[in-house]
Amino acid sequence: MSIIINTIKDFSVAERFLRYVQIDTQSDPSSETFPSTEKQKNLSKLLVEELLAMGVTDAHLDQYGYVYATIPSNTAKNVPVICFCSHVDTSPDSSGENVKPVVHHNYQGQDLVLPDDKSIVIRYDEHRDLANQIGNDIITASGTTLLGADDKAGVAEIMDAARLLLNHPEIKHGDIKILFTPDEEIGLGVNFVNIEKLGAQFGYTMDGEKAGTIEDETFSADGVKITIHGISVHPGFAQDKMQSAIKIASKIIGTLPEDRLSPESTSGKEGFVHPIHMSGTVEKATIEFIVRDHATSNLSRYETELENHVKNILSKYPKCTYTFEVQEQYRNMKEILDQYPQIMEIGIEAIQRAGMNPERRSIRGGTDGSRLSFMGLPCPNVFAGGHAFHGKQEWVSRQDMEKAVLTILHIASLWEEKTN
Template sequence: MNKEHILNRFISYVTVDTESDPNNPAFPSTEKQWNLAKQLEKELNEIGLSDVELDENCYIMATLPSNIDYKVPTIGFVAHIDTSPDFTGKDVKPQVHENYDGKDILLNKEQNIVLSPDYFDDLLQYKGQTIITTDGTTLLGADDKAGVTEIVSAMEYLIQHPEIKHGKIRICFTPDEEVGKGAHLFDVEKFGAEWAYTMDGSQIGELEYENFNAAGAIVTINGKIVHPGYAKGKMINSMLITNEFIAMLPENEVPEKTSGYEGFFHLHDMEGKVEQTTLQYIIRDHDLDLFEKRKELMQTIANQLNNKLGTDLIEVKIKDQYFNMKEKVVPVMHIVDIVEDVMKEMNIEPLIKPIRGGTDGSQLSYKGLPCPNIFAGGHNFHGRYEYVPLESIIKATEVIVGIAQKVAVNFS
């Protein structure tokens, strides 16, 4: 595979601002996502894919027709075009560091922003490779434009190498994954695949078919504002009640103190005055029973404080977001086994572990399209220290090609 061609493709994607907006109910949530969608529509036609369609909701689907004379399952590959609103994706300036020497990478001299293996020790896995970073002022967008690059590059490679036998392959690029809507308007029936893979994991080798059960919670604490000089027995300070609420949640069950299968409560936004304070939480757990208990605990704490205060000042609203795809993938575990076999044949060690988050695949699995997640190669997503080794992008592209071949062989 042509490294320079793939590098240029990736850079052409990440330099298009596609940051999504969690506060806009429109679909897609930002108009600028159309810019990359239209670029991809043109490119997919140019490389020779069939049935290229950009629909009214900013989903791009296309087909690589089968080149074999027997029927095998139609499979799919999915990635998202938007980038996270957690950190700006405007004016991304990628930096390419060839033959990485294992030392600090200076991202921005003026602001003294350094990507250091002393803190991000995963970097040391990639000594001698080509590392793509930001200039420290934006995220990179490897999440998930590395995945987009890999899918487009794999389809182009298969078109250019018809001696590689494969069945029908469908691809789709989705908007708004980062704000939880990426699969909401995904037309599974039109897509027409028996199963698919999201190319949206992190480091090389990752293969995931378990993810968090997820919910969002909004906690509203009401108070009463009175002149502080005359407040005795009258003022109710919602921010002080908020302190009590937060303290009653398990202090070690937060993202910064959990890993693996451990769930958490994450307070990600807080706005308060004496008269009213609002907390926004996300609730996560791989185990469905524990997930339900977490939701119950938040309501129980609210009830206890309301009883203590003698009035209902605290209201908790919880909304489920997505569920663990494991339930939908385990009955068809051969779709995971295929990827594991391909990786082993390529001397890539499969890293099978739960996703501490969610992907489009979790929602798609519940819509009838089982959809494990495969590495896209990036690290430190959603921030200024995001990076991706070019060699990981190439390996992920090769894995897609290998899956296409393996399905054709296994179902012959």
């Protein structure tokens, strides 16, 4: 079966990707709706139409913006039901409106100057994986927006794999479930997923980076909101009376350690405490933090240190008070995935069969798979091929997306092959 899959050449993944990235699906962290932007459904509706046209008869969009679909089993074996998942939204960090994808054919190692803003340059010596792309077709945006490879590359790969599974019945597989989610980029992607309805036992998110990588470990994550209650007095009469909440909040942030526990000073499996938003007035100010570490037990230690830091600053302002709220966001999926080693074993073998050297990685971040794993769907993260996510230098190669499609086909085939 491996030989049959690797002879497939009629990919449509690049064509799909170029079409999908031109649909604005940016999510909005300030929204109070779900999904956070209605425009995300524009792509989701198109995906349902394309799945139905392929012959996936149960493809549909629910009220929350999730796309559910099933490719029925074509084997007599009782194969575990496998889900492939990607998210349709793009990051709020850079514009996703009017994306104009550019294909740089037969890349030869040059710096890529983007045509609509020539100050945006994807430099060979700054993007290490460009060394592996000689002769490939590199897709970028035009210089004024992000590209959307995160995660429309994953969406396009799953869609093309679905088409190929339906067109190649000689590839044996069990039931394959497809799930496309909104709002992953703002941490809400699986809030309303119906796991029972989905009906899968194991899953793979197609949301990773470099070709050949598979990730079974994420950060564990909490959010912290600190509210400072100051003393507001008319500034003309404020001497020895005013205690400004916004100035206190600024001191809290300005005196955080710079040589540790910050994104700027950590790497690998080192955790951090990172302020992401501050707002306020003299009377009341809030600071929002994200707290991250691969070891869940470290989060409470970081939060205690942060609260002690706040108390120390507030000790100089005895009339002021504060609140310190911690909210769990997601947990390291490795805690779940280690209980089901076959998921990773099959993922690694699928990458090998697709002609790559597998690289097992940890993520300094999270995916939908982080939360899905704790919701009952153990779900590692497989490469989608994109690079430099969330910014104007984002890029992906056509050939790497095709390798991801082959990897999906091999995963589906291997679960069938290894079922007695």
